[in-house]
Amino acid sequence: MIDLRSDTVTTPDESMRTAAADAAVGDDVYEEDPTVAELERRAADLVGFEDALFVPSGTMGNQIAVRVHTERGQEVLIEEESHVYKWELGGLAQHAQVQTRTIDGGERGIPSPDAIRAGYVAEDLHRPGTGLLTLENSHNSKGGIAIAPERIDAAAKTAHDLDVPGHLDGARLFNAATAHDVPAERLTREVDSVMFCLSKGLGAPVGSMLAGSESFVAEARRVRKLFGGGMRQAGIIAAPGLEALANRHRLDEDHEHARLLAEGLAAVEGLAVQEPETNIVLAETSGLGLSAAAFCGALEERGVLVSEFGETTVRFCTHLDIDREGIEQAVDAVETVAATVEEQ
Ligand SMILES: *Cc1c(COP(=O)(O)O)cnc(C)c1O
Numbered sequence: 001m002i003d004l005r006s007d008t009v010t011t012p013d014e015s016m017r018t019a020a021a022d023a024a025v026g027d028d029v030y031e032e033d034p035t036v037a038e039l040e041r042r043a044a045d046l047v048g049f050e051d052a053l054f055v056p057s058g059t060m061g062n063q064i065a066v067r068v069h070t071e072r073g074q075e076v077l078i079e080e081e082s083h084v085y086k087w088e089l090g091g092l093a094q095h096a097q098v099q100t101r102t103i104d105g106g107e108r109g110i111p112s113p114d115a116i117r118a119g120y121v122a123e124d125l126h127r128p129g130t131g132l133l134t135l136e137n138s139h140n141s142k143g144g145i146a147i148a149p150e151r152i153d154a155a156a157k158t159a160h161d162l163d164v165p166g167h168l169d170g171a172r173l174f175n176a177a178t179a180h181d182v183p184a185e186r187l188t189r190e191v192d193s194v195m196f197c198l199s200k201g202l203g204a205p206v207g208s209m210l211a212g213s214e215s216f217v218a219e220a221r222r223v224r225k226l227f228g229g230g231m232r233q234a235g236i237i238a239a240p241g242l243e244a245l246a247n248r249h250r251l252d253e254d255h256e257h258a259r260l261l262a263e264g265l266a267a268v269e270g271l272a273v274q275e276p277e278t279n280i281v282l283a284e285t286s287g288l289g290l291s292a293a294a295f296c297g298a299l300e301e302r303g304v305l306v307s308e309f310g311e312t313t314v315r316f317c318t319h320l321d322i323d324r325e326g327i328e329q330a331v332d333a334v335e336t337v338a339a340t341v342e343e344q
Helices: 014-022 034-047 058-069 091-096 113-119 150-163 173-182 214-226 235-266 291-300 324-343
Strands: 051-055 077-078 099-105 130-136 166-169 193-197 208-212 278-283 313-317
Touching: 014 235, 034 193, 034 208, 034 235, 051 058, 051 214, 058 091, 058 130, 058 166, 058 193, 058 208, 058 214, 077 091, 091 099, 091 278, 091 324, 099 113, 113 150, 130 150, 150 166, 173 193, 173 235, 208 214, 235 278, 235 313, 291 313, 291 324
Parallel strands: 077 099, 077 130, 130 166, 166 193
Antiparallel strands: 051 208, 193 208, 278 313
16 A cells, blocks of 8 residues: 555654664653653754653644643634644643634735734733734645745744744644755744644654743643643653654655655646645645545555545645655556546
8 A cells, every 4th residue: 555645654664663672761750761851852952942842742732832822711813724723623722721713824824914913812801812823834734835934933923022922833844844945943933832743754653842941841741741641651652753853854855756746646637736845745636526535535446545635635645654666656546546537
């Protein structure tokens, strides 16, 4: 099977398994796990923050961040196609007891300064006040768009002028950094916290990092415990995470594969393909007369797995375990599906 559903499907390589087996460990709830401490140090440095926290998932990292930044009842300014809003079970309402105010991020999935100012609510007797702005880079629902550093800066600065902190969901932060050829810390310069996933393009089996100031991370550590995310000898899973950080240097290979894939798909009549900026390729299947579900089903029969991403939109995601040959096979399979539809 060629599995292009997500970059989460990678399995740990030999170096990660060895690192896990050999990891020095301790009780991380007591902050005695040296491997977790090392991972947190390295992660904080990479994104230019004072400190970082190892969390079981990206979702938990985002949810902790919202909880720490806000007070109960406040509003969170949130881009309407963002993961935190769309794909985390409305967790903000449950875990942070905040109200979301969705704002349009336009084609690039990044709210303009005007949109942020328009969405801001000042606290008074009748209004709860805005407690946080959340942003996302790369933008998953928009097709892995890599938002430029200046636009992230502008959004976060606008929020700061209103006394509102900014959190960046950087599940695929290193993909965005690779696309812009900047260090990851350039993308986080103006935000107050960032979450990035070790378990996606970087290829670790488990875990994400949440970074911010020392005081932010100290509070995040308490909230992680509250959410049931305090882990004991977590060095076993932090060690592959440390190995995974090195994979940030090879993400351009995944991006190259995505470009190749998009070229191949674009040549298939009836398929409308969005030009990729990172490792995600979105394609529209309506021109083939197929729903996304039917397209995915037909492709699966030919040994290729992709994700339904809307009624007639599918997502292909390249990653560590997909080589050039896999991309060529995927394109062949799509050509066969399209040809079969035409015959019918
Ligand atoms: C995957 C993803 C998350 C959540 O990460 P999990 O580890 O799956 O919980 C958050 N934000 C974005 C943009 C993602 O793609």
